[in-house]
Amino acid sequence: MARAADDRHKWLVTLVAWGLALAIFFPILWTLLTSFKTEAAAVAIPPQFLFFDWTTENYTEVWARTDYLRHFTNSVIIAVGSSLVGLLVAIPAAWSMAFSPTRRTRGVLLWMLSTKMLPAVGVLVPIYLLFKRAGLLDTRTGLVIVLMLSNLPIMVWMLFTYFKEIPRDILEAARMDGATAGRELLHILTPMALPGIASTLLLNVILAWNESFWTLNLTAASTGPLTAFIASFSAPEGLFYAKLSAASTLAIAPIVVLGWLSQKQLVRGLTFGAVK
Amino acid sequence: MASIALKNVSKSFGGREVIASLDLQIERGELVVFVGPSGCGKSTLLRLIAGLEDVSSGEVLIDGRDATMLPPAWRGLSMVFQSYALYPHMTVRENIAFPLKMAKRDKETIQRKVNDAARVLNLQDYLDRKPRELSGGQRQRVAIGRAIVREPVAFLFDEPLSNLDAALRVNMRMEIAALHRQLGATTIYVTHDQIEAMTLADRIVVLNAGRVEQIGSPLELYRRPATLFVAGFIGSPRMNFLDGAEASRHGAATVGIRPEHVSLSASDGRWQGKVSLAEHLGSDTFVHVEVAGLGTIAARAPGDLDVRHGETLWVTPDESCLHRFDEQGRALAA
Numbered sequence: 300m301a302r303a304a305d306d307r308h309k310w311l312v313t314l315v316a317w318g319l320a321l322a323i324f325f326p327i328l329w330t331l332l333t334s335f336k337t338e339a340a341a342v343a344i345p346p347q348f349l350f351f352d353w354t355t356e357n358y359t360e361v362w363a364r365t366d367y368l369r370h371f372t373n374s375v376i377i378a379v380g381s382s383l384v385g386l387l388v389a390i391p392a393a394w395s396m397a398f399s400p401t402r403r404t405r406g407v408l409l410w411m412l413s414t415k416m417l418p419a420v421g422v423l424v425p426i427y428l429l430f431k432r433a434g435l436l437d438t439r440t441g442l443v444i445v446l447m448l449s450n451l452p453i454m455v456w457m458l459f460t461y462f463k464e465i466p467r468d469i470l471e472a473a474r475m476d477g478a479t480a481g482r483e484l485l486h487i488l489t490p491m492a493l494p495g496i497a498s499t500l501l502l503n504v505i506l507a508w509n510e511s512f513w514t515l516n517l518t519a520a521s522t523g524p525l526t527a528f529i530a531s532f533s534a535p536e537g538l539f540y541a542k543l544s545a546a547s548t549l550a551i552a553p554i555v556v557l558g559w560l561s562q563k564q565l566v567r568g569l570t571f572g573a574v575k
Numbered sequence: 576m577a578s579i580a581l582k583n584v585s586k587s588f589g590g591r592e593v594i595a596s597l598d599l600q601i602e603r604g605e606l607v608v609f610v611g612p613s614g615c616g617k618s619t620l621l622r623l624i625a626g627l628e629d630v631s632s633g634e635v636l637i638d639g640r641d642a643t644m645l646p647p648a649w650r651g652l653s654m655v656f657q658s659y660a661l662y663p664h665m666t667v668r669e670n671i672a673f674p675l676k677m678a679k680r681d682k683e684t685i686q687r688k689v690n691d692a693a694r695v696l697n698l699q700d701y702l703d704r705k706p707r708e709l710s711g712g713q714r715q716r717v718a719i720g721r722a723i724v725r726e727p728v729a730f731l732f733d734e735p736l737s738n739l740d741a742a743l744r745v746n747m748r749m750e751i752a753a754l755h756r757q758l759g760a761t762t763i764y765v766t767h768d769q770i771e772a773m774t775l776a777d778r779i780v781v782l783n784a785g786r787v788e789q790i791g792s793p794l795e796l797y798r799r800p801a802t803l804f805v806a807g808f809i810g811s812p813r814m815n816f817l818d819g820a821e822a823s824r825h826g827a828a829t830v831g832i833r834p835e836h837v838s839l840s841a842s843d844g845r846w847q848g849k850v851s852l853a854e855h856l857g858s859d860t861f862v863h864v865e866v867a868g869l870g871t872i873a874a875r876a877p878g879d880l881d882v883r884h885g886e887t888l889w890v891t892p893d894e895s896c897l898h899r900f901d902e903q904g905r906a907l908a909a
Contacts, residue, residue, distance in 0.1 A: 471627050472660035476721070477648035477677035486673070490664045 327551070334358070334544035341540040357545035365528060367549060374524035374553075376439050377514070378507040381446035382500050385454045388447070390496070393458035394484060398470060408459065411452040419449070419512045430517060437519045445517065446507045453506070454499055461495025462488065494564070501561050508554045525550035576603045576761055577638040577651070577728035579624060584633035586619055593619050594785045596633065601729075606755050606762040610772040611782035611808070617765045618733055620782070624763065625731050626650050637728065648677070653722035657734040659714045661706040661721075667693075668702040671720040678725070692720040695754070712743045719754070729761035736771065748774060769809050773797070781805050803904035806831050812861055812873045814898070821869065827899035827907055834861065836896035837874035839882075844889025848872070853882045864890050 332348070333341050340351045361367070396404045426445065427436075435441030465488065473487045489496070511526040518527055529550050532543040558565065579601040586594040594616045601607050609617040622628040624635060626647035635643045642650050653674075661670050671692055675685045693699045696716040706714055715735060722730055732751070736744045752775055755762055766772055772779050773793045781788040781796065781804070789801040793809075800806035806814050814831040822830045838844070839862060848866035860876045872890050882888065899907040 466658065466660065468656045468658045468660035469662060471647075472654070472656060472721075473662075473673075474627070474647045475625060475652070475654045476674035476725070478673075482677060487662060491662075493664075 330544045330547050333541055334548045336541050336544075338539055338541045341544070357541045358549075361532075361542055361545045361549065365531065365546075367528065370523060370525045370528035370550075371553065373439060373522055374508055374526075374550075377442045377446060377524050378504045380439070380443040381450065381507045382454075382503040384443060385447040385451055385503060386496065386500060389451060389454035389458050389499070390489070391484075393455050393462050394488060396455075397459050397462035397465075398467075408456065411455055415449075415452050423516060426513075427516070436517060437522050439522050441517060442514060442522065442524070445513045446510055449510070449513065450503050450506055454503055457499045457502070458492070458495060461492050461499075464495075465491050498565055501557075501565055505554055505558060576759065578603050578636075579729060579761065579763070580634075580636040580639075581620075581624070582634040582636065584620075584623060584630050584635065586616075586623055586628065587631045592785060594623070597787055599780065599787070599790070601761060601763065603761055604759050606764065606775060606777045608772040608776035608779045609763065609765045609782055610767065610769055610779055611788075613767055614784075615782040616785040617767075617782050621654075621731055621733055621763060621765045625652055625654050627654075651725075651728040652731055653725055653727035653729075654731040654733065655715075655718045655722050655735045657737055659706075659718040659738075661714055661717055663706055666703050666705055667698060667709070667717050667720075670706065670717055671698075671724055674721060674725045688724045689720075692724050695723070695757075696720050711739050712747060715739065715747055716750075719751075723754075723758065727760070729763065732762065732764040734766055735764075736766070737768070744771075751775065770811065773809070779809075781808060783808075799906070800831075800898060801906050803829060803831070803900045806898055806900070806906075812875075815872050815892075817869060822899075825897060825899055828902045829900040829904070831898040831900065832892040832896060834873040834875040836893040837872060838891050838893070839864075839874050839876055839880070840889045840891065842889065844891040846872070846890050848888060848890060850882055850884055850886045850888055853884065862888070864888055866890065 334357055335353045335355065336347070336351050337354055337356075340347055343351075396408065430436045430441050430445075433441075435444070469487065469491075470483060473483045478486060508524075509526070511530070514524050514526045515530055518524075523531075529543065529546050532539060532546050579599075581597055581599040583596045583598065584594065585592065585596045597620070609620060611617050619628060623630050626635075626642070626645060626649075630643060633643075634641055637650055637652075662673065665673065668689055671689045672685050675688060680688075689702070690699075693702055696719060698713070698716055698720060701709060701713060701717075706717065709717065718735070735751070736747050739747060748771060751764075755775075764771075764775060776793055778790060778792055779796055780790050783804050788808075789796060789805045791799075791801075796805055796809050800809060800814075803816070807816070810833055812834050814833050815837065816829050816831050818829045822828055846866045846869060848864040848869075850862060851865040851871060852861075852863040854861040854863075856878065858878045860878055860880045860882065862874045862876050862880070862882055864872050864874065866872055874890055876882075901907055
């Protein structure tokens, strides 16, 4: 009896999980399929699922008409750059809050997170003017700075949670052993927090890669990353769904591959604090 | 090797006093044990000496020099933590070498000292392992190795054996005693276990609620406890306490008698009672006798004594071995 109920339960859970996974995956699958259709097939009613004339002409055209590689390079520089610079700022910040907390630490953390609740568009004009004044409009440096700042609260929070897991005794032992704050950070804390730092880095690369608000508003032609590349396919004459899909597929492919390769690290990192 | 002195040292956490003003002199080469129940302030006191906590007032002198404001590393002390606090990402070799590396010693010196420490502590075969691949006892040895390579002026041990199982604890206790004899270094050892305190210490500092109850050699504490607290804390099974009429007969508020100073007889004696528990340890038998009007009296009897629960026995204290205490719990002169 119990076993039958157990089996039924297992089936149900599996079914629900697959259902959810498919629902989440469907838009990506649809984009992928559409990218191989002709423009006519892409907007056909009823929609064609698998039985259409497969073609790669969207890709050849997208490739010919635009400079994919330049956008791709921009995306890599902006995503990786902002995440690395972010780590440089976030590690000491999270470290001091985790190991020398004061009465206001909790408040500071919450305040940092609250900046993420502000709609980005609310500060677009001031940031735009600041960037204009500083000559940072349409530069990769500018994007690295703004994406670093906008993801910083998440980085500090993630690292704070990881650092909190490191036993206090070990840090005190290092202090007894003659480690200065800097060497403690270098020899003890950073190596112990490395898995956490790696997942923070990965997650932020993904967040920065997908970021479109700032990248669209602060760039023009030369430094636009892949998000700008996708956006350039919504022309005034209308949407070319098939080409747009091909461009989207090209834009998300690198990050999907990265996510796939590092999924173990990502899952471990995200559940680090939860399972211990 | 150094002497350590505490002058009027006190510590408060947010207005709550955990160490009341305290003076203590620890001589060179001495092994002093801080003992007391949990929350008595013994670990805090050790951390004040280590520099891991700042004193609220008073001075910490190491070899006569004021170390009150010095950061931990500059005090020249080594500490062994209850949790061992090994660096999990480093091998045993790197763990032991860490303090030397921080002191910027040259490679050959580091290697030689690590090998020496490993030999003393029987760790040669484990030098390339990570802490997680070691047993509790081995981890403890690594922690001690890390403490001795720096050649500190004094060792601080914070309940180093409480995470080990009973058999290993006895072994490590002997190893620490042997190591102390070998190195002759000033050592402060914190424990809540009075047996560890009795077996290891040159002198014991008994702490209770942030105050020093008594300082003395193990046998002084055992023979002449200065307070009711010390009398009850040192010795196992604990001292029997009697108050009321029996105590006033001896001109005291409370009288105490150790179990080994109580004799048992089947036929006659001072008080008659029923055996409520007989603990047969082989070498000894601890007999707990329920005496009407007095409570339970524990007596230490030979191991071959054949007594059972519920039997009627006579108990007689050796009156020359009574400890007398006043209302405040202070010992009265014999």
